[in-house]
Amino acid sequence: MLTKKIKNTLICAVSACILSSSVIAADFPSKDIRLIVPWPAGGGADAISRKISNIAEQSLPKSIYVENISGAVTATGLMQMTRSRPDGHTIGVLTYDSVITLPRGKMVPGYSLEKMAPIARITREADAIVVSKHSGYNSFEELISAAKAKPNSVRVGVAPKGSGPYLAVRRLEKEINVKFNVITYPGSSSAEAEALLSGELDAAISSLGDFSGILSSGDAKGVVELSSEQNPSYPGVPPIKSLGYELETGSFILLAAPKNTPKDKISALETAFKTAFDSKEFQSWVTTIGVTPSWLGSTDVQAWIDELQSSTFKVMDDLNL
Structure with a gap:
């Protein structure tokens, strides 16, 4: 049996822990939060x-500022993030x-x-094939017919080897038997957009959101999205599954x-960003750029990462990539 004095001591100790935890939460953030984006300014990410x-900081006592640190296919910025003090004031994309x-x-x-602690997944977006108006192609079928008629003649721009778009174009070649x-273009998709504008490329693979500027201007056209479902933001761009092919990437x-x-x-942090994610402002905005809002919280996102790596690495093994 515990004496009354010991019981009171335990109650005080537990109360102190709870209060201490509450004070820590209430004091966070104590300074502006640095959000490292490992890509150049101006891209989709x-x-x-x-x-x-910008929306998330409205529910916090401090601001969130973005710092673009590109290089080494996102490693430069993210390694700087992992070397930062683990106090929640530096996070990365x-x-x-x-x-x-x-x-x-x-x-x-x-x-x-393994040097990172996932907070949440915010969006998902399918890759798509976009053609330049200089190419003369108006559909996915026309693009494929040209590639079959003259192998290696259709110029397609993608991110470097190992990237999602690079994997997509190699899978497409294998599935449709074309060449x-x-x-390849290092960095963001802005380089591919410029190449499409100049006629240096016939087509390119990235998300429709990444090419939204040249799509809206009419300088390029989306001919297929590498997904199984129709993108409501781009009703004129068919999902590749509707054309009889199974190839989803993004x-x-x-x-x-x-x-x-x-x-x-x-x-x-998760709470602040979830509040922003659920806001009408973000939900309305993100769909206008052709991106799917897709939330996974900190308790689920690691399992999703593990599964994605497992399935994607298997495809790469099959293609000897």
């Missing part, structure tokens, strides 16, 4: 990151290359997802903090 962080390309190729010494003249945006960031800080 940058725009989405800025939009949701992960995309396909961060989760698939870098771990698969072991391209950058010291880079590892493209594949040209990117996403995840948020992560340095490993060992306290759980209460992760929770506070």
Whole structure:
């Protein structure tokens, strides 16, 4: 039997812990939060990151500011994030290359997802094939017919080897039995957009959102989206499944903090971004750029990452990539 004095002591100790935890949560963030976007300013990942962080900071006592640190296929910025103090005041944006390309190729010494604590998945977006108005192609069928008639003649721009678009074009070649003249462009899709404008490329693969500017101007046209469902933002672009092919690929945006960031800080960040995600402002905006809002919280996102890596690496093994 515990004496009354011991019981009171235990109650006080527990109360102190609860109060201490509450004070920590209430004091966070104590300064502005740095959001590292590992791509140049102006791309799709940058725009989405800025939009949701602008809304998220409205529910926080401090601001969230975006810092673009590109290089090494997102590794430069993300490694800087992982070396930051794990106090919740520095977080980063992960995309396909961060989760698939870098771990698969072991391209950058010291880079590892194990040094990160996932916060949430924000969006998913399918890749698409976009053609330049200079190409003369008006449909996916015309593009494929030209590639079959003259192998290596149709110039298709994609991100470097190991990226989602690169994997997509190689899978497409194998499935349809064609051969493209594949040209890779490091960095964001803005380089591919410029190449489409100049006529340097006949087609390119990335998300429709990444090419929204040249699509709206009429300088390019989306001919197929590599998905199984119709994108409501682009009703004129058919999903590839409707044309009889099974090929789904695309990117996403995840948020992560340095490993060992306290759980209460992760929770506070997750709550702020979930509030922003659910807002009418974000939901309306994100669909106008052709991106699918797709939330996974901190308790589920790691399992999703593991499954994505497993399935994608298997496809790469099959293609000897």
